[in-house]
Amino acid sequence: MVSAFLCFSYIPLSYHSTWVHVAQGQALLEHGLFYSLDATQPLASSVPYYETSWLSNLTLYGLSLTYQGEPLSWAVSICLMLTCLMLARMAWNLSKRYTVVVFSVAAFLGLVWFQLGIASPAMFGILFFVGLIWLLQSFAKQDNLTIWQYVAVLSLMIVWVNFDASVIFGVLYLISLALGEIIDSLVETRGSFNKTFNRKSVRSRVWLAELAVLATLCSPLGLSFWHLAVSSGNTSLWASFGGYRPVLLGSILGGSFAISLATYATLIRLSSAKISATEIISVLVFAVLLVFNQALILWFAPVVLLPIIGHWVAILGVGTPEEKAPELKPGEEPQPLRFAYTLVCALLLWIGFALSPISIPVLGGKPREFTKIYAPSTPHVAANYLQANPTYQLVFAPADWSDWLSFAGPQGTQMFATSRFHLLPKQAQFDYDILSRGARRWEEVADRYGIQTIMIDKSRQRGMLASAKDASDNWSVALEDDSILVLKRRAS
Numbered sequence: 001m002v003s004a005f006l007c008f009s010y011i012p013l014s015y016h017s018t019w020v021h022v023a024q025g026q027a028l029l030e031h032g033l034f035y036s037l038d039a040t041q042p043l044a045s046s047v048p049y050y051e052t053s054w055l056s057n058l059t060l061y062g063l064s065l066t067y068q069g070e071p072l073s074w075a076v077s078i079c080l081m082l083t084c085l086m087l088a089r090m091a092w093n094l095s096k097r098y099t100v101v102v103f104s105v106a107a108f109l110g111l112v113w114f115q116l117g118i119a120s121p122a123m124f125g126i127l128f129f130v131g132l133i134w135l136l137q138s139f140a141k142q143d144n145l146t147i148w149q150y151v152a153v154l155s156l157m158i159v160w161v162n163f164d165a166s167v168i169f170g171v172l173y174l175i176s177l178a179l180g181e182i183i184d185s186l187v188e189t190r191g192s193f194n195k196t197f198n199r200k201s202v203r204s205r206v207w208l209a210e211l212a213v214l215a216t217l218c219s220p221l222g223l224s225f226w227h228l229a230v231s232s233g234n235t236s237l238w239a240s241f242g243g244y245r246p247v248l249l250g251s252i253l254g255g256s257f258a259i260s261l262a263t264y265a266t267l268i269r270l271s272s273a274k275i276s277a278t279e280i281i282s283v284l285v286f287a288v289l290l291v292f293n294q295a296l297i298l299w300f301a302p303v304v305l306l307p308i309i310g311h312w313v314a315i316l317g318v319g320t321p322e323e324k325a326p327e328l329k330p331g332e333e334p335q336p337l338r339f340a341y342t343l344v345c346a347l348l349l350w351i352g353f354a355l356s357p358i359s360i361p362v363l364g365g366k367p368r369e370f371t372k373i374y375a376p377s378t379p380h381v382a383a384n385y386l387q388a389n390p391t392y393q394l395v396f397a398p399a400d401w402s403d404w405l406s407f408a409g410p411q412g413t414q415m416f417a418t419s420r421f422h423l424l425p426k427q428a429q430f431d432y433d434i435l436s437r438g439a440r441r442w443e444e445v446a447d448r449y450g451i452q453t454i455m456i457d458k459s460r461q462r463g464m465l466a467s468a469k470d471a472s473d474n475w476s477v478a479l480e481d482d483s484i485l486v487l488k489r490r491a492s
Contacts, residue, residue: 002352004084004105008077009356012375014117016400018060018072019407020418021053021120025061028054040406042394042414043449044423047234050221052165056121059163063119064407067360070373072119074358079123080116084108086134090306093137095313104309111256111301117375122298125166130302132156132170136177137306143201145208153208157215161225165237168229169286169299171212176285178205180278187277238293239422247294257290257297260304264311273314279307382455383408385479385486389453396435396446397455405455416451438464443472446489453478454487 020040027039028051036051038044051057063071084105091104115122135156139149161167181202189195196202216225228237248254264283268275286300353359357368371380379401386395386409394414397405402415417424417432424432431445435454438461446454454475456464468475468487478488 001081001085001088002348005077005081005352006356008080008116009074009358011073011076011117013069013073013076013119013373014375015378015404016118017403017419018119019403020420021057021060022064022072023061023406024051025057025059028058029061038420038423040402040415040418041420041423043416043425043428044420047423047425049423050224050228050235052221052225052228052237052240053121053163054220055162056124056164059124060119067367068370068373070357070367073117073373076117076119076123077356077358079127083127083130086130087302087305090134090137091309094306094309100309100313104305107260107305108301111260111305112298114253115298121164122166125160125164125169126298126302128156128160128163129166129170129173129299132160132173133302133306143199143204145204150207150211154211154215157212158218161216161219165225165228165240166299167216168237169296171209171216172285173282173303174205174209174212176282177278178202178209180276180281181205183277183281234423234425242293242295243422245293245295247290247297251294253294253297257287257294257300260301260308261287264304264308267308267311267315271311271314273311283307379404379455379457379484380408381479381481381484382486385455386410386413386453389478389488391452393452394449395453395455396451398436398457398460399432401455401457416449436461436464438467442467443474452489456485456487458483458485 023039027037036049038047038049060072060075063069063075087108088101088105091101092098095101109116112126115126132153135149135152139145142149157167157170160170182196185196185199185202186193217223219225221228228235233239247257249258268280283304286296286303290296290300354363359365360367374380379397382397382401383405386405390410390413392412392414394416395402395405395409396416399417399419399421402418406413406415406418416435417428421429421432431449433439434445435442435451442464454468456468458465465485468477468485471487474490475487476490477485479486
């Protein structure tokens with residue numbers, strides 16, 4: 001785990017998505033929690049904006065203020081490490097084997113690889129989600145829960161709803177568990193609703209789901225959270241998670257999804273363990289969500305991995321009962337615990353901390369170079385151009401580049417579109433597509449919006465690159481290198 005933490009600590013910080021949340025956090029600090037505008041897209045000013053991750057955005061903005069934003073990378077590594085530790089603990093509880101623990105962590109990282117290095121509210125969301133599953137596993141065999149267990153789940157959900165709108169997945173998970181418990185009980189009681197709802201196990205799971213729904217009201221949005229959850233359009237929760245982006249089975253992510261589902265289906269066919277409706281419903285719910293939005297594999301991964309481990313243990317007999325202390329002979333004293341193991345573990349933890357960038361504020365040392373903190377594909381050249389040639393009129397660039405440029409560019413830089421593309425009016429989304437592809441009317445669209453600067457990613461916008469060569473005399477090439485072409489409108 002120490003070596004894994006070191007690897008996480010040196011993952012370059014992605015420019016995608018991170019900086020729109022940093023900018024929004026700054027806007028919230030300046031204008032208050034009920035600020036109702038997207039701070040990164042002036043074209044979205046006519047679309048109502050609802051802040052669903054205010055605490056995450058404020059946290060990310062605070063972390064970006066020191067050490068050239070490197071604390072954002074620290075936050076990613078810490079959240080990822082804590083998530084993996086909880087998954088490892090749950091895998092150990094199911095199997096009592098280190099190989100299974102390693103497999104579970106590796107499989108999880110393999111499924112969510114696309115999120116590594118992105119500092120966003122989702123990194124807090126998945127931490128809370130796995131924490132919820134860990135809490136539920138710790139009292140899974142209890143029929144009657146204590147008041148403190150209810151308080152623990154309620155507290156987690158209240159904090160979660162203020163950090164990220166992904167709390168909706170925690171609510172769905174708890175509802176799936178409650179529904180599965182009801183179905184399992186109905187089967188056991190041969191359809192008796194009276195006996196089913198008098199069971200303590202059923203009532204406790206239903207109460208947990210009700211408390212989770214109640215917890216979602218404890219945020220600045222209040223009831224508006226559920227209005228966003230059931231609505232459609234630019235401002236819905238579904239749109240904030242990426243909207244309709246079906247998983248493609250031919251992609252790496254789609255292949256991982258298909259393999260995990262096929263593995264689960266095979267194992268439940270061969271397993272001798274009891275197959276509960278609770279397990280099947282939760283896996284199916286998150287699998288269906290993933291089919292319509294590939295980004296939701298982040299939430300599907302832990303839901304499907306733990307049942308896979310449970311059935312794997314049942315088939316291969318990997319799990320072993322806890323070892324009992326050896327019986328002592330008359331007059332024999334028990335062997336003392338070896339403190340050396342504790343010292344070695346503490347030493348390894350200290351070595352891991354000392355070698356990671358997180359130790360810099362404590363132990364001192366030279367911070368990492370700017371270029372090593374951020375991913376190699378970060379558009380530094382574009383940001384440097386804007387710093388040298390500031391403009392307070394609209395700038396067009398690829399949406400993911402604009403996330404970084406809205407932060408690294410001079411104050412007041414106005415980007416056409418960022419990764420919060422879904423908040424733009426439909427006409428602006430359509431026009432962004434025209435400009436991005438370099439379609440026939442791209443100059444007319446640029447004139448209509450008064451765009452003064454156009455930045456082209458040569459590797460991804462070949463259509464626009466070809467159109468730029470045939471641009472009218474209204475445009476001139478301001479900068480060109482192997483990765484970027486910058487067009488600037490000539491002064492009239």
